[in-house]
Each structure stands twice: as C-alpha cells, then as structure tokens.
Amino acid sequence: xxxxxxxxxxxxxxxxxxxxxxxxxxxxxxxxxxxxxxxxxxxxxxxxxxxxxxxxxxxxxxxxxxxxxxxxxxxxxxxxxxxxxxxxxxxxxxxxxxxxxxxxxxxxxxxxxxxxxxxxxxxxx
Numbered sequence: 001x002x003x004x005x006x007x008x009x010x011x012x013x014x015x016x017x018x019x020x021x022x023x024x025x026x027x028x029x030x031x032x033x034x035x036x037x038x039x040x041x042x043x044x045x046x047x048x049x050x051x052x053x054x055x056x057x058x059x060x061x062x063x064x065x066x067x068x069x070x071x072x073x074x075x076x077x078x079x080x081x082x083x084x085x086x087x088x089x090x091x092x093x094x095x096x097x098x099x100x101x102x103x104x105x106x107x108x109x110x111x112x113x114x115x116x117x118x119x120x121x122x123x124x125x
Contacts, residue, residue, distance in 0.1 A: 002119055005029040005044065007037030007063060008052040008081070013104065017050060017081070020108050026115075034058030038066050041073050047119055051098070053082040053089070061096050068097025077118040081106055 004026050006017050018028045029046055031037035035058045041049055049067065053060035060080060067073045079100035080093040090101045100114045 001025045001027060002047040002115065003027045003029060003044070004115070005031065005037065005041055005046040005049045007031045007034060007049060007055075007060065009033055009055045010052070013052065013081075017106065017111075020106070020111060024112055024115075034060060034063035038063050038073075041067055041076060042070070045073070046076060048115060049076055049078045050081045051078050053080060053084055053093070061092060064093065064098050065096040079111075079114055079118070081111075 004021055006014055006028060008014050008017070009032050014030055021028050029040060029044055031040045033055050037051065038058065051060045051064050060082065064078045064080065067076060067078055077099040078097065079102060080098045081102050081104060083104045085103045093101050099118055102110055102114065
C-alpha cells in the first residue's frame, strides 16, 4: 500500500481519484491547492503525488518544480493529472520534473499502471 498525495482544487476530481486509489489499497492524503500540496508533501513525504495543473495561486507546474528541485522531496515521483492535453503541456510538465502525465477523466487502469511503474512493488498490491 502506497501513501499517495492528491493535489487538486476540484472536490469532484478529488473524490474520484481517492475512490480509485483506496479501491487498490492505497492511503490517500489530500491538498486543495499547489502551496498546500508542497507543504504537505514536505511534511508527510508521500510515496507519490498526483498533481493537477490549473489551480489558483501556485499552479501545478510551479508546485511540481518546487517538489522535484527540493532535496527533501525530489525523490517523490509526481504524476500530472490534468484536463490539459496539449503536447506542449506534457513537455513542460516533464521539464518541471514530472514522471508521468495523465489526462482527465482519468482511466483507472492507466493510473494504476503508472503507479506500478513508478513505485517499488512493496508499496502496492
């Protein structure tokens, strides 16, 4: 079981993603914006972060960059989960340090496959 932080300002998306993750035995942490997500990641050191892009204040690109450049959190893989599906967005997310990119609505199989790819086998079923 992995500890996964979801950073998303949409209660609906938070609910959907939490349901998918908990169904697969993961423990979920939640943050409603980028700044809270960065702070919670530094405090809790989750196994993985799911990061929305379009959020008020600190957006997902900025939050991802902060997490991947900080020595305390740079080892935590970030998967961008967003409605933005342009090639430039995917490239920019990668340049910020994101290890994966999924578009909403998220396909549960694609999400679990990406988590399995990024985490050691001991952290998931």
